[in-house]
Amino acid sequence: MFLRRGLVWLQSQVATAARNFLLSVLAAGPIPKHVGFVMDGNRRYARRKHQAVQQGHSEGFVALRRTLEICLRLNIRCVSAYAFSSENFKRSAVEVSALMQLAEEKLVELCNHGDLLNEYGVRLNVVGRTELLPESVQKAIRQAEHLTRHNKRSILNLCMSYTSREEMTLAMETCVRDATAQSYEDSYVVSITRYITEKEINSQLGISLGGSPPLDILVRTSGVKRLSDFMLWQCSEDTQLQFSPAYWPDFGLFDFVPVILDYQRRMMTKRLYA
Template sequence: MTANAAPQAAGVSGGAGVPRHVAIIMDGNGRWAKKRFLPRVAGHRAGVEAVRRAVKAAPRIGIEVLTLYAFSSENWKRPADEVSDLMGLLKHYLQSEIDELHENGIRLKFIGDHSRLSAELVKLLQKSAERTAGNTRMTLVLALNYGSQDELARAVRGLIADGTPAEQVTEEAIAARLDTADLPLPDLIIRTSGEQRLSNFLLWQAAYAELAFTDELWPDFNEASLQRLVDEYLRRERRYGGL
């Protein structure tokens, strides 16, 4: 087998310490609700509580960047009332949590194509990002209307629009156009609910990420869950295609 080159992007950890950047595919809200004979929106509300727990736990563990897959570009296929509930919960989360997030030194960043979101929500995202821009304790990234394939297509279109010569369309040039260009690459990507796929999430960025899957449904995820998966990560050896 031909060895792959080690990643070139800045910010990749060597694997010896706590992962700098942890990304989570928050899956299982609907199944959590179904098991309890509750409407799906109850599962999403419980999922918001799990978000609160994760955001509080991550900086205590030493994580610098926490990225949460909040709404994928494929989620528009869900029933209109569920989409409306998700958008409403997102809006409520930002309005109710922004003061505490800011006081706790959390910087907010949003990735994805926001052209399909409501003008009111986009304004709220912008205000939240601007208000917390100077915070340094941890960066919380919410992926909204995000799809990795769309992100890559947008990056390449940007290079074409700028007249970039073909020989200059390098890995570094594409990476610099991604929504996550100012962030370290994810060290650990977690998916809850027992599913074992990335579902169009951070495909480029995940090239050398460690993957962890847990059967826990997202609403049941807590600090102990996160610590256990970080501890598992710490036992791994990251070789980036080397020996």
């Protein structure tokens, strides 16, 4: 028994060392500043494993922590993760309730054992219509955001009760209110042209408000090739879209390495022909 445990420990140490070496090699090349993840496939993963759907979502949070650590070790400054779409409220009450309970548990766990966020100086921003979430989840969000508000090195945008259309609509509404308020001092036409611009709308997006850089890569797992109303504005310029066949709970280092290598090849090609 002692020998077996020793071998398991040794294998773990070797695997960790190999992973860290690979990440250090990758980090020597061009690295994206902002990567977004559509964490798809939790339910299909659970069905494949003959598990309850809730277990698939729980494994999905484990995968998020694993992937976040990989990104932080690569010095990726910002990670955005699609945790819960506003459209998900249409799912069964049992599943939605389980998701809300899981989100609260993980946020509380993050507050009590925030070693990963503190080690890498990660600020947590929860983006979306959080007022639609249960009060207990809102309280956990406020606590987690408060505890990480002084972290400056990295950003984690956790998108909950989010859709890109709502994000853009709210940003536009803010710009219109600003323009209307200024129209008392300026002419209406001047206010509209000054305050309702692409730059102003972009600055009012929920993800932009947290200081996130432009989106370099968007990854969607489970083999589905659509954006599902996630970061549509941010994807519209020069974002690299990547679709992985792995279900999100299975997504790991060797699924992410080809994504980074594709990005590095693209950056090197752009530099070559610049």
